[in-house]
Amino acid sequence: MPADDPFADPRITLLGPQREPRVPKVAERLGLRGRRFAIITAGWRDRESEDELLTDLLGGNTVNLGLWSLMQRVWERDPELAEGDRRRRLIHTEMQELYLIGLEQAVVAIRRIREHNPRDERVVDMAVEDVLEVMRRMDARHLERVADLNHSFYARYEPQHRDAVVDGRFHVGRLVADCEAIAVTGGHVGVLMGALHLFNLAPALAAPPPVTDAGADGTPVLLRPVLAWGAGAMVLTERVLLFYDHAVSSPSVSELLMNGLGLTRGIVALPSPKERLAMRDPDRMSVLVRRAAPAHALLLDEQAEVTLTAGGHLPAGARILGPDGAVTTYAPPAPPARDGEASAREEESA
Amino acid sequence: MSLPTSYPAPPRHKGKLAINALKATAPLDGPKVDEFLARHQVPIVEGAKCTFLYRGHVDAVAVRHRIVNQPQHVPMRRLEGTDLWYVTIELPAQSRVEYQIEVRSGGAVETFNDPLNPLVAHSPVGSSSVLQAAGYETPDWVQPRPEARPGELVDWTMQSKALRRTVHNRIYLPARFRRSSAYPLLVVHDGDDYITYAAMKTVLDNIIHDLDMAETIVVFSNPGDRLREYPNYAPHARHLARELLPAIEEELPVVRRSAARCLMGASFGAVASLSTAARHPDTWGNLLLQSGSFVFTDIGSDHGGGPAFDPVVKFMNRYRARPRRIADRMYVHCGIYEPLIVPNRSMVPVFESTGAQVRYVESRDGHSWENWRDRLRDGLSWIFPGPQKLVYE
Numbered sequence: 168m169p170a171d172d173p174f175a176d177p178r179i180t181l182l183g184p185q186r187e188p189r190v191p192k193v194a195e196r197l198g199l200r201g202r203r204f205a206i207i208t209a210g211w212r213d214r215e216s217e218d219e220l221l222t223d224l225l226g227g228n229t230v231n232l233g234l235w236s237l238m239q240r241v242w243e244r245d246p247e248l249a250e251g252d253r254r255r256r257l258i259h260t261e262m263q264e265l266y267l268i269g270l271e272q273a274v275v276a277i278r279r280i281r282e283h284n285p286r287d288e289r290v291v292d293m294a295v296e297d298v299l300e301v302m303r304r305m306d307a308r309h310l311e312r313v314a315d316l317n318h319s320f321y322a323r324y325e326p327q328h329r330d331a332v333v334d335g336r337f338h339v340g341r342l343v344a345d346c347e348a349i350a351v352t353g354g355h356v357g358v359l360m361g362a363l364h365l366f367n368l369a370p371a372l373a374a375p376p377p378v379t380d381a382g383a384d385g386t387p388v389l390l391r392p393v394l395a396w397g398a399g400a401m402v403l404t405e406r407v408l409l410f411y412d413h414a415v416s417s418p419s420v421s422e423l424l425m426n427g428l429g430l431t432r433g434i435v436a437l438p439s440p441k442e443r444l445a446m447r448d449p450d451r452m453s454v455l456v457r458r459a460a461p462a463h464a465l466l467l468d469e470q471a472e473v474t475l476t477a478g479g480h481l482p483a484g485a486r487i488l489g490p491d492g493a494v495t496t497y498a499p500p501a502p503p504a505r506d507g508e509a510s511a512r513e514e515e516s517a
Numbered sequence: 518m519s520l521p522t523s524y525p526a527p528p529r530h531k532g533k534l535a536i537n538a539l540k541a542t543a544p545l546d547g548p549k550v551d552e553f554l555a556r557h558q559v560p561i562v563e564g565a566k567c568t569f570l571y572r573g574h575v576d577a578v579a580v581r582h583r584i585v586n587q588p589q590h591v592p593m594r595r596l597e598g599t600d601l602w603y604v605t606i607e608l609p610a611q612s613r614v615e616y617q618i619e620v621r622s623g624g625a626v627e628t629f630n631d632p633l634n635p636l637v638a639h640s641p642v643g644s645s646s647v648l649q650a651a652g653y654e655t656p657d658w659v660q661p662r663p664e665a666r667p668g669e670l671v672d673w674t675m676q677s678k679a680l681r682r683t684v685h686n687r688i689y690l691p692a693r694f695r696r697s698s699a700y701p702l703l704v705v706h707d708g709d710d711y712i713t714y715a716a717m718k719t720v721l722d723n724i725i726h727d728l729d730m731a732e733t734i735v736v737f738s739n740p741g742d743r744l745r746e747y748p749n750y751a752p753h754a755r756h757l758a759r760e761l762l763p764a765i766e767e768e769l770p771v772v773r774r775s776a777a778r779c780l781m782g783a784s785f786g787a788v789a790s791l792s793t794a795a796r797h798p799d800t801w802g803n804l805l806l807q808s809g810s811f812v813f814t815d816i817g818s819d820h821g822g823g824p825a826f827d828p829v830v831k832f833m834n835r836y837r838a839r840p841r842r843i844a845d846r847m848y849v850h851c852g853i854y855e856p857l858i859v860p861n862r863s864m865v866p867v868f869e870s871t872g873a874q875v876r877y878v879e880s881r882d883g884h885s886w887e888n889w890r891d892r893l894r895d896g897l898s899w900i901f902p903g904p905q906k907l908v909y910e
Contacts, residue, residue, distance in 0.1 A: 184910035185910070186910070210908075210909075213693065213695055213698075214693075239697065353908075353909045353910045354908060354909070355904060355907050355908050356907055356908070356909055357907050396910075397909040397910045398908070398909040400909075401909060409906045409907060410906070411905050411906045414729075414898075414902075414905060414906065415724075415729045415894055415895060415898040415899075416876075416895055416898045416899040416902065422906075424907075438909045438910065439909065439910055
């Protein structure tokens, strides 16, 4: 649970889809209703500005960062950057398509292995695990390549030094500075990620993790409470996983899109799981979970309200998919026992 | 990659067929038949068995359908002591069959839609009764939905030098169309027929709303002399590639790449799509071909299809002799109850041999607009997939 003062100990709260809005109650409970919210609706693209209802739900005191519109203005002012970004997206799309071809073959392999009638069940498990390992490697390599592609784009075009982008970042930074909390809605996750990166929102949401002797591998320190749902929830996590098991004709295997903002730890966000996932197929769910491991597959259906720990981890009791593909609740690992306790327990059990 | 069409297991029906149960209540009379007809939807579908009925004092009755390789004239029998005629035929699950009733009375023979069946399908050449076998369901996305924002249909006329006539098109602009975006372009042959008989405007509204298909600008083009313009006619291909496409690109924000363009058509419209793409390689990256009239001969040129098919056969034979890649992606669909199933099946490996990505789909249906309608979602979402996987509420 967050601290009594939401601003002293800001947390991320992830919600499910807001068809039947729970935002007002949640904001009330978190002590945020009526506070000054920066809202990010870039995932809605050309409907970005249609935020009247959302503003009401949050208590009426909001400012829309207007990232999508700002992005369109950047493309208009800076055609060279626009062309570079278009090319980056085309290459990313092509990489995504080729990565997907590999994943599809892996899924076929798992299905064929599971259809095999084994003399020993372990044989099947081992073979499935081998394919999963291949998939995990493909996932990791894909994310690395996408990150390389994005870094190359930023290195070559240096948006941070271009007037249109600088102006936009300055404008967005001032707006965020005046706000007490952030709300990120759903929508097109690729567009949302693009807008967040272009205007460098990550540092506005959280400070880098404190550097320790072991390096800076902690969680970024949140500057304001954040409410997020749908694509908004996905972009806050470490890795953005695309999934839709009921596609009419496109491959229905889940695929990683890119790294997210990384404000959470050990979470893969799955909004609208009942609508989007074949939840009654535990084998399929199990593949998804085991691919994502050690991250936990967090189910964000309509009733979901998950306030993360200060470190960006899942709280106990969050609904997740277990390794067997069934729905379960998250139980945090027990803290490591101190030496004295361990030896005392050993003595007891002896 | 062509995919085997997966069909459900054949439906089962336990117990007596309704018509046999009626027979068992002999002696029969008018009120019993009245009551029987009031209780059943006609044709009566019981598992794989479909019982057609006709009531009247006539000399002979038959069902006329066009299922290939089946007797297309199926005589009915009169139920002893009544004016009720019947015949039961077996049809696989998910079949959809268009048919009419043929009645002989004295020397007069009449063919008309089944008066006991309210289901009717329409086409440019008239209407037919429809039998929906077990497991067939009219897709929900062919019906207008209040939540789906409608796109706009705009009349768009242009003068064609190539065709020496005025060309009447309709352009579909997706809901929330904006000039600052760039859209894929789909050109549909027999456009008005697709709108009228295959509910294509409604289908586009629904599948774009569902994010199954990308927002797309669609040109519904219409032929003049269809039998001349569609079977491999150079001026038609020139019109599409050199007149219509540049005009559209000038007027509307379409993506100017072949990968974002598709030609589509059914029957001769599919031949027009294929031959246009063949005449203008690298212009049309995608083809959506339904029940293509891809008639060809392996020996000689006698195809038995009549003079209208002469240019088709000439084109297809030439193409089969030297197949070449004319589109990167091809969605090919045909009904298994139509004679064109054989040439369509035969063309799949030929198309695949060119390196094109081919998705081949069969349906248990005939050469009909509702058959083509029922595959629109599958075909269009494959050609121009929507952002379903990228949008999260």
